[in-house]
Amino acid sequence: MTARIGKSFTFTGWHMLLTICSFFGVIIAVNFTMAWYASHSWSGIVVENTYVASQQFNETTAEIRAILDSGVTGKMAVQQGIITYDLQIPGKGPVNADKVVANFKRPVGTAQDFSIELRPEAPGHFVGAHPAGPGHWIYEVVATDHGKLVMHEANRIAVLED
Incomplete structure (x- = not known):
């Protein structure tokens, strides 16, 4: 009798690339969103010069x-x-x-x-x-x-x- 062993998941370089791109994509999206809200809500000017x-x-x-x-x-x-x-x-x-x-x-x-x-x-x-x-x-x-x-x-x- 032979037992069949299913193929286990292998974490490859493509998976790592996808993980890194997703991580930095979320960070960039949050930074752009916050920058947009900051630039549209307050002038930031306390003194002119x-x-x-x-x-x-x-x-x-x-x-x-x-x-x-x-x-x-x-x-x-x-x-x-x-x-x-x-x-x-x-x-x-x-x-x-x-x-x-x-x-x-x-x-x-x-x-x-x-x-x-x-x-x-x-x-x-x-x-x-x-x-x-x-x-x-x-x-x-x-x-x-x-x-x-x-x-x-x-x-x-x-x-x-x-």
């Missing part, structure tokens, strides 16, 4: 320290398309500024970003009208008085639907 920003770092830090030492605080409010900003020194009263610019940016994407100059309505109280859609915003306020920086702050706020 990183070299210039690095050269101005010490100046900017000194200005921010001077603002913190002065005790000036700001309060932003956005309701029904009206943007208000109040500048004051707690315990001393409102702070005047001749120019207040508010820059609004979405945390992701640049399509809805806008900048508005707020007009003074009362001492230390500034108002502007611009629709800011519901959701999260990062606002930056730069207030100057006769060319001297009075306030420069950036915060994140959530605008609710009215």
Whole structure:
């Protein structure tokens, strides 16, 4: 009697080639997919020119320290398309500024970003009208008085639907 033995599987070079190509094909496909989503969802721009920003770092830090030492605080409010900003020194009263610019940016994407100059309505109280859609915003306020920086702050706020 003879016993029949079935042919067992043999892993060949072609199988190894197929395994390696499949492995790297998945990695490449995932990288391209993630790169596409990254390039279509956020601009990636924090500053326009990183070299210039690095050269101005010490100046900017000194200005921010001077603002913190002065005790000036700001309060932003956005309701029904009206943007208000109040500048004051707690315990001393409102702070005047001749120019207040508010820059609004979405945390992701640049399509809805806008900048508005707020007009003074009362001492230390500034108002502007611009629709800011519901959701999260990062606002930056730069207030100057006769060319001297009075306030420069950036915060994140959530605008609710009215």
